[in-house]
Amino acid sequence: MESIGLLLHRRLKLSSEFIIIMWLPLYRCVKASSERIQLSVQMVYQHSFSASYLIYNMYTREVRELNPPEVSDSVLQFASWGVQGQQLLYIFENNIYYQADVQSSSWRLTSSGQEGVIFNGITDWLYEEEVLLSQAAHWWSPDSSRLAYLTINDSLVPNMLLPRFTGSLYPRGAEYPYPKMGQINPTVRLYVVTLDGSSLTTELRPPDSFEKSEYYVTMVKWVRLDRLSVRWVNRAQNMSILSLCDVTTGDCTKKHVMTFREVARSSE
Numbered sequence: 001m002e003s004i005g006l007l008l009h010r011r012l013k014l015s016s017e018f019i020i021i022m023w024l025p026l027y028r029c030v031k032a033s034s035e036r037i038q039l040s041v042q043m044v045y046q047h048s049f050s051a052s053y054l055i056y057n058m059y060t061r062e063v064r065e066l067n068p069p070e071v072s073d074s075v076l077q078f079a080s081w082g083v084q085g086q087q088l089l090y091i092f093e094n095n096i097y098y099q100a101d102v103q104s105s106s107w108r109l110t111s112s113g114q115e116g117v118i119f120n121g122i123t124d125w126l127y128e129e130e131v132l133l134s135q136a137a138h139w140w141s142p143d144s145s146r147l148a149y150l151t152i153n154d155s156l157v158p159n160m161l162l163p164r165f166t167g168s169l170y171p172r173g174a175e176y177p178y179p180k181m182g183q184i185n186p187t188v189r190l191y192v193v194t195l196d197g198s199s200l201t202t203e204l205r206p207p208d209s210f211e212k213s214e215y216y217v218t219m220v221k222w223v224r225l226d227r228l229s230v231r232w233v234n235r236a237q238n239m240s241i242l243s244l245c246d247v248t249t250g251d252c253t254k255k256h257v258m259t260f261r262e263v264a265r266s267s268e
Helices: 034-040 125-131 260-266
Strands: 005-008 011-014 018-022 041-043 049-051 053-057 063-065 078-081 088-092 095-099 118-120 138-140 146-153 159-164 172-177 187-194 201-204 215-224 227-234 239-246 252-259
Touching (some): 095 146, 125 215, 138 215, 146 215
Parallel strands (some): 005 018
Antiparallel strands (some): 005 011, 018 053, 053 063, 078 088, 088 095, 118 146, 138 146, 146 187, 159 172, 187 201, 215 227
16 A cells, blocks of 8 residues: 555654645645744644644645535644545534545534534543543544544533733633533533444443433543443542443443442552
């Protein structure tokens, strides 16, 4: 197979004949003004950023923008190769888009995304900073035929005003959902979608004891082509349930329960 390179988030990963280039000030791999590069990347939180992306053919030198259908000059919240071949996944306006290869058209896997409110496949502030410690909230199956992803809903979470004292004479403020103690947390749901063109989506339900209460999803891992291991934690964080989930039916089987007392004993 030909050789692909991925320049993304300050890393270089080799894979076929194409390379994805993110406009990032530390890299000047494409002839462009420094001003254009700086304007194309914007940090969001500690791990997250938005950026413009190009796909560059290393043999023909053909360059094309990575954009959703019927959108030009888009700023994406995430972009990366899949686990096989030239699969592409990117996130625009809090919705997930998928391309089977570089030459194919992309299609939208989710439609519920809403800026600052509903996040598909990426984290909000809480999940990025406190739970997953990552911008990404999606996981490829080993054979790349399915994608598991979180939908995080911040619609009931109170906003925090964060003042910014740089870049202007007077401070400016930015609001973002910030659940303080006793306030409403974001709700989270875990889905698996097929990537064969049918976009068949299955929700993986939390344990019955968490169904009507607030909980976190702290770990998602593929263990087989049709099975996911998921860790659910209640808001008080004194109970953790490890489940094995069938991605075709959405049924999750409880495999292990850990309570606060067990955690305390194991740390002694």
